[in-house]
Amino acid sequence: MVVGIKDGAKLFGIAIVCFCAVFVCTFMLNFYLDVTPLRDTVSEELLPLFEAQLSMAQFCSAITGGVLSLTAAVMLLFYLRLYIDAHSAQLGVLKALGYDRARICLGFWVFGLSAFVGCAAGFCGGWAVMRFIYDSLTIEGMGTIAPHFHAELLFALVLAPSVLFSALACVYPYFVLRRPPLELIRGNEKQPKKEKPLPQSKKDRPFLQEMCLSSLRSKKLLAFFASFSSFCFAAMTQMGLSMEELTNAAMSYMILAIGLVLAAVTAILCVAALLRANRKNIALMKAFGYSLKDCALSVLGGYLPCALVGFAVGTLYQYGLLVLMVNVVFAGVESTPTYSFDVPVFFITLAVFLVSYFLLALSFIYKINKVPVKEIMLEE
Numbered sequence: 001m002v003v004g005i006k007d008g009a010k011l012f013g014i015a016i017v018c019f020c021a022v023f024v025c026t027f028m029l030n031f032y033l034d035v036t037p038l039r040d041t042v043s044e045e046l047l048p049l050f051e052a053q054l055s056m057a058q059f060c061s062a063i064t065g066g067v068l069s070l071t072a073a074v075m076l077l078f079y080l081r082l083y084i085d086a087h088s089a090q091l092g093v094l095k096a097l098g099y100d101r102a103r104i105c106l107g108f109w110v111f112g113l114s115a116f117v118g119c120a121a122g123f124c125g126g127w128a129v130m131r132f133i134y135d136s137l138t139i140e141g142m143g144t145i146a147p148h149f150h151a152e153l154l155f156a157l158v159l160a161p162s163v164l165f166s167a168l169a170c171v172y173p174y175f176v177l178r179r180p181p182l183e184l185i186r187g188n189e190k191q192p193k194k195e196k197p198l199p200q201s202k203k204d205r206p207f208l209q210e211m212c213l214s215s216l217r218s219k220k221l222l223a224f225f226a227s228f229s230s231f232c233f234a235a236m237t238q239m240g241l242s243m244e245e246l247t248n249a250a251m252s253y254m255i256l257a258i259g260l261v262l263a264a265v266t267a268i269l270c271v272a273a274l275l276r277a278n279r280k281n282i283a284l285m286k287a288f289g290y291s292l293k294d295c296a297l298s299v300l301g302g303y304l305p306c307a308l309v310g311f312a313v314g315t316l317y318q319y320g321l322l323v324l325m326v327n328v329v330f331a332g333v334e335s336t337p338t339y340s341f342d343v344p345v346f347f348i349t350l351a352v353f354l355v356s357y358f359l360l361a362l363s364f365i366y367k368i369n370k371v372p373v374k375e376i377m378l379e380e
Helices: 005-010 012-041 047-086 088-096 101-128 130-137 151-176 181-186 207-218 220-242 249-277 279-287 292-329 343-369 373-377
Strands: none
Touching: 012 047, 012 101, 012 130, 012 151, 012 249, 047 088, 047 101, 047 151, 047 220, 047 249, 047 292, 088 101, 088 181, 101 130, 101 151, 207 220, 207 292, 220 249, 220 292, 220 343, 249 279, 249 292, 249 343, 279 292, 292 343
16 A cells, blocks of 8 residues: 555644643653652642642643643544545455455555654654753752653553554544445445435525534534644633733743644645535535625534634633642642633633634635636536
8 A cells, every 4th residue: 555645645644742741741750750769858838839849740741741642543534534535446346356455455555654754753853952941840949850761651651552542543444434346436325324314494595504513514524623623723822811820921922923823734634525525516506696795604614613612611611720730749839829710811812813703714715716616517
């Protein structure tokens, strides 16, 4: 199985997500491993702050690594499904020629390379900023702590995830390709379940509204990505702008940058997938005289509520996380500042989010205008 350059480029998002996860976990877990042996040398006065720093390192690593790893796995499954659907005829021919399903699926291991690239880059990036992070986390009175290389972190953050993602890339197609060769060659999906007749009120829906809901129902996983993009933007932006007093400016800007990168990458990939999945519908609507605005609303309109829900969840998430950090992790530290919900930051973030969504819609309209109606209408 040879994956082309275009197919490899689609996995760029997975590499970015893996990079962000490993980047944070590298310096946090390395700090934890370097500082833990020094517990006996810490005075009673500094011990609460010392324990809080260790807990924060564990807490941030678990939250960041867990959420982003799950997201990267979902993205991998999504891309695998797109690839299999686009190449079902070739895969069906291979099965018809007698190739074993396991042999075909083993070729999908290359999809795990995206995780390796992202994890390796994140590990190197974590080491590049290690010195600055140590200077910001080192407790006053403990002296300078030098970073030490831990081989177990290289295995846990780079090698193990790469192997797991490659294994997942092989196992998932094994179950998807259970269909007969002829069915794969024809590109026929499994027979859909018989739908219940719609109530009269739903039958009378306007055409554009029904198109919008149909697009949302057929691409539920993209609804997750739309929500996740908004979640990252809301959570990381507000957290980065609100926690400067709790940590330091460098850590705040780092969190802000990671959130913006994740939100931008996920949003771009989501829009690209929506355009690819709705090319024929858009071409038909353009042929019948619908405006570019109507075409864009029929596709993007249903995802706006998902994006708003993601924004709301991200806002609650960052607030709960910071409250937990202040009231639990740093509970015994006397110098810890109080934290309350930052209303001005919330409204600024919301305004930027709405403007960004509007600009994304304009970009989508521009791309719709490039859809070749005649070419698509002549496709089988």
